Amino acid sequence: MPFVEVNHVSKTYGDRAVVNDVSFDVGEGEILGLIGPNGAGKTTTIRIMMDLIRPDSGEVKILGKRLDEAAKSSIGYLPEERGLYLNMTVTESLIYLASLKGMEVHRATTRTDELLARVDLLPHKQKKIKELSRGMGQFVQFLVTIIHEPRVVILDEPFANLDPVNTQLIKDMVLELRNRGRAIVLSTHRMNDIEELCDRILMIDEGYTVLYGDLAEIKARYRNNSVLLEYEGDLGEVNGVVRRQDHNGRTELFLDSETMPQQVLSQLLQRGVTVSRFEVATPPLNDIFLQVVGRD
Amino acid sequence: MTVVFPLVGFAAIGIYLIVQGVGIGAGTIPVIGYVDEVGGFSDYTTQGDLTFLPFDTQQEATSALLTGKIDEYFVIPEDYLLTGAIPRFSLEKELEVPANIQSAMVSFLQSNLLEGQTTPEIAARVKSPMLLSNIRLDESGNIAQDQGGVEAFLVPMIFGFLLVMSIGASSGYLLQGLGEEKENRIMEVLLSSVSPRQLLTGKILGLGAAGLVQVVIWLASVIILARLASNVVGGVLAGLQIPGNMLFLGIVYFILGYLFFAVIEAGMGAIGANAKESQQMVVALVLPAVLPFYIFIIFLRDNPNNVVGTILTLIPVTAPMSVFIRLGLSEIPLWELLVSIGLMIAGIVGGIFLAAKAFRVFLLMYGKTPSPREIVRYLREG
Numbered sequence: 001m002p003f004v005e006v007n008h009v010s011k012t013y014g015d016r017a018v019v020n021d022v023s024f025d026v027g028e029g030e031i032l033g034l035i036g037p038n039g040a041g042k043t044t045t046i047r048i049m050m051d052l053i054r055p056d057s058g059e060v061k062i063l064g065k066r067l068d069e070a071a072k073s074s075i076g077y078l079p080e081e082r083g084l085y086l087n088m089t090v091t092e093s094l095i096y097l098a099s100l101k102g103m104e105v106h107r108a109t110t111r112t113d114e115l116l117a118r119v120d121l122l123p124h125k126q127k128k129i130k131e132l133s134r135g136m137g138q139f140v141q142f143l144v145t146i147i148h149e150p151r152v153v154i155l156d157e158p159f160a161n162l163d164p165v166n167t168q169l170i171k172d173m174v175l176e177l178r179n180r181g182r183a184i185v186l187s188t189h190r191m192n193d194i195e196e197l198c199d200r201i202l203m204i205d206e207g208y209t210v211l212y213g214d215l216a217e218i219k220a221r222y223r224n225n226s227v228l229l230e231y232e233g234d235l236g237e238v239n240g241v242v243r244r245q246d247h248n249g250r251t252e253l254f255l256d257s258e259t260m261p262q263q264v265l266s267q268l269l270q271r272g273v274t275v276s277r278f279e280v281a282t283p284p285l286n287d288i289f290l291q292v293v294g295r296d
Numbered sequence: 297m298t299v300v301f302p303l304v305g306f307a308a309i310g311i312y313l314i315v316q317g318v319g320i321g322a323g324t325i326p327v328i329g330y331v332d333e334v335g336g337f338s339d340y341t342t343q344g345d346l347t348f349l350p351f352d353t354q355q356e357a358t359s360a361l362l363t364g365k366i367d368e369y370f371v372i373p374e375d376y377l378l379t380g381a382i383p384r385f386s387l388e389k390e391l392e393v394p395a396n397i398q399s400a401m402v403s404f405l406q407s408n409l410l411e412g413q414t415t416p417e418i419a420a421r422v423k424s425p426m427l428l429s430n431i432r433l434d435e436s437g438n439i440a441q442d443q444g445g446v447e448a449f450l451v452p453m454i455f456g457f458l459l460v461m462s463i464g465a466s467s468g469y470l471l472q473g474l475g476e477e478k479e480n481r482i483m484e485v486l487l488s489s490v491s492p493r494q495l496l497t498g499k500i501l502g503l504g505a506a507g508l509v510q511v512v513i514w515l516a517s518v519i520i521l522a523r524l525a526s527n528v529v530g531g532v533l534a535g536l537q538i539p540g541n542m543l544f545l546g547i548v549y550f551i552l553g554y555l556f557f558a559v560i561e562a563g564m565g566a567i568g569a570n571a572k573e574s575q576q577m578v579v580a581l582v583l584p585a586v587l588p589f590y591i592f593i594i595f596l597r598d599n600p601n602n603v604v605g606t607i608l609t610l611i612p613v614t615a616p617m618s619v620f621i622r623l624g625l626s627e628i629p630l631w632e633l634l635v636s637i638g639l640m641i642a643g644i645v646g647g648i649f650l651a652a653k654a655f656r657v658f659l660l661m662y663g664k665t666p667s668p669r670e671i672v673r674y675l676r677e678g
Contacts, residue, residue: 051491052660053656053660069494073489077488081660083481083482084482085476085480085482086480097489100486
C-alpha cells in the first residue's frame with residue numbers, strides 16, 4: 001500500500017487551472033522528487049496534500065485513508081513559507097509544535113534533546129528563535145517537521161538558504177528517514193539534489209503532469225545514445241560515431257541508432273587506445289527539465 | 297488593561313477622598329461676609345458649617361477680604377426685593393460658585409425673608425417643598441421588584457460597558473496574535489497540525505477564557521467600587537439594584553455578544569494582511585454594536601418598545617447593547633428575547649462557518665488585504 005496516494009487532483013482559481021488532473025503515489029522508504037518551474041503548481045499540490053486547500057476534484061489518501069485531522073499527525077510538513085514564534089525558545093517551539101501533533105510532552109522533551117544533539121544545536125536550546133541565525137532557524141524548522149516521527153514527510157524547498165555543510169547534514173537526515181521506511185515528497189528547484197536523493201520524480205508544468213516515474217528510467221528515456229570517454233592515444237575514426245564533442249578533459253561520442261556502446265569500446269581497445277573511463281552518457285536532470293518545459 | 301481599569305476606579309475614589317479631606321480640613325471652611333443694604337438679614341448667620349459675618353459697608357467688607365479675615369462676601373442691595381440680584385466678591389478664580397456656599401446663601405436669605413411672615417413649619421416646607429419618591433407597581437398592583445430609574449439603568453449600562461471593553465481588549469489580543477502569526481509565517485505550520493475550525497475555536501475559547509477572567513475582575517471591581525463610591529459619594533450609587541432576571545439576561549447576552557464579535561474579529565484577522573488593517577475592518581463592523589446606546593438614549597428613551605427598538609433587539613450585531621439598555625428602560629417581551637437569542641446563536645454558528653472558511657482561504661495569503669469583491673470570490677471558490 002502506498003503511504004501517499006494523490007488521485008486525479010484538480011484545482012482552478014477563476015478560469016486558471018492551477019493543478020490539472022495530477023496523480024502520483026509515494027511508497028514506504030521512497031523519496032519522490034516534485035519538480036517544475038515557478039508557478040507550475042507544486043506548492044498548491046502540496047497544500048492540497050496537506051488539506052490546506054480543498055481540491056475541486058480528486059482525492060488524497062494518506063496511509064490508505066482519506067486525509068483527516070487525525071491523519072495529519074502522521075505527516076511532517078516543512079512549508080516553503082517558514083515560520084516559528086519568534087519569542088519562543090528553541091525547546092519551547094519544538095515541544096509545543098510536537099504536542100500539536102499529538103506527542104506527549106515528556107516524549108517530546110526527550111526527542112527534542114536527541115534531535116538538537118544530532119545537529120549540534122543543544123547549546124542553543126534556550127535561545128529564542130529570534131536570536132538564532134537564519135540557518136539555525138531553518139534547522140529548527142526542519143526538526144519541527146520530523147520531531148513527531150511522522151511516516152510521511154513533505155519537504156518544500158528544504159535546502160533553500162542553507163550553506164553546503166548544513167545542506168549535507170539535512171540530506172543525510174532525509175536519507176536516514178528514507179532508510180527507516182518513511183515516504184518522502186521533496187520539492188526543490190535544485191536538480192542535483194533531486195538526482196542525488198530521489199528514487200522517482202514528478203515533473204509538473206502549468207498544472208499538468210509532464211514527467212512521472214523512476215528517475216533512472218526517465219534519464220534513460222532522454223539519453224542521446226552517447227558515451228563519455230577519458231583516454232590516451234589516437235582516437236581516429238570510429239565506426240558508428242556520428243559526432244564527437246570535447247569538454248572538461250572528456251570526450252563525448254554520439255552514436256548512430258544502430259551502434260551499441262560495447263561495439264565502440266571494442267574498436268578502441270583493438271586500436272590500442274588506453275581507456276581510463278568509459279560510461280554511457282545520461283543527460284543531467286536539469287537538461288531534461290529544460291527540454292521538457294520548453295525553456296531550452 | 298485588566299488591572300488598569302480597577303486601579304483607575306480606586307484611584308478616582310482615592311483622589312475624591314483626598315480632595316474632600318482637603319476641603320474638610322481645619323481652616324478651610326470659608327467665613328462669608330455680607331453687607332445688608334436692605335435691612336433685616338441679621339438672623340440665621342450659621343448655616344451648617346458656614347458662618348455669615350455682617351459688615352456695615354462694602355469698603356469694610358473689602359478690607360476684611362483683603363486682610364484675610366473673611367474669604368468672600370456678598371451684598372444684599374437695596375433693590376434686592378425687586379431684582380433678586382446678589383453680587384458676590386472673592387479673590388478666587390472659580391468655575392462656578394461652590395454648591396455648598398450657594399445652598400447656604402439661599403437658605404440664609406430664605407430664612408430671613410420668611411422670618412415672622414409664617415409659621416416655622418411652613419417656612420421649612422417652602423424651603424424644601426417635596427421629597428419625591430417614585431414607586432412602580434407590577435401588573436398585580438404590588439410594588440415591583442425592579443423599580444427602574446437611574447439606579448436600575450446602571451447595571452445594564454455596566455454590562456454594556458464591559459462588553460464593549462471586552463470586545464476592544466479581545467480584538468487587540470486576537471488581531472495582534474493573528475497578525476504576528478501571519479507575519480511570522482507560522483500559520484501554515486499550525487494548519488498542518490490542526491484544522492482551520494479547530495484553530496478558530498481554540499483562539500476564541502482561549503481568548504474567551506482570558507476575557508472571562510478579565511470580566512470577573514472588572515465585575516468584582518465594579519461591585520467593590522460601587523460600594524465604596526456609595527459610601528463615599530452616596531446618591532444614585534446607594535440605590536444600586538441588581539434584579540435576578542436582569543443579571544441573568546446580562547450574563548447571557550454578554551456571553552453571546554462576546555462570542556459573536558470574537559468570531560467576526562477572527563474572520564477579519566484572517567482576511568487582513570496585518571493587525572492594523574484587520575483592526576480597521578473590525579472597527580467598521582463592530583461600530584454598530586454601540587449604535588443602540590445613542591439611538592435609545594436620544595430617540596427611544598420614552599418609547600423603547602418602538603418597532604425600531606424591536607428591530608435593533610433582533611439584529612445580532614445590535615442585540616446585546618439594545619437588550620442591555622432596554623432592560624434599564626422597560627420590560628422586553630419574551631418572544632423578542634427568545635427570537636433575539638435564537639438569531640444570535642444562529643449568527644455565531646454561521647459566523648464560525650464563514651470565519652473557518654476565511655481561515656482556510658486567507659490565512660495563507662500574504663502581502664495585501666483583499667478587496668470586498670475578492671473576499672466574496674475567494675470565499676465562494678474556497
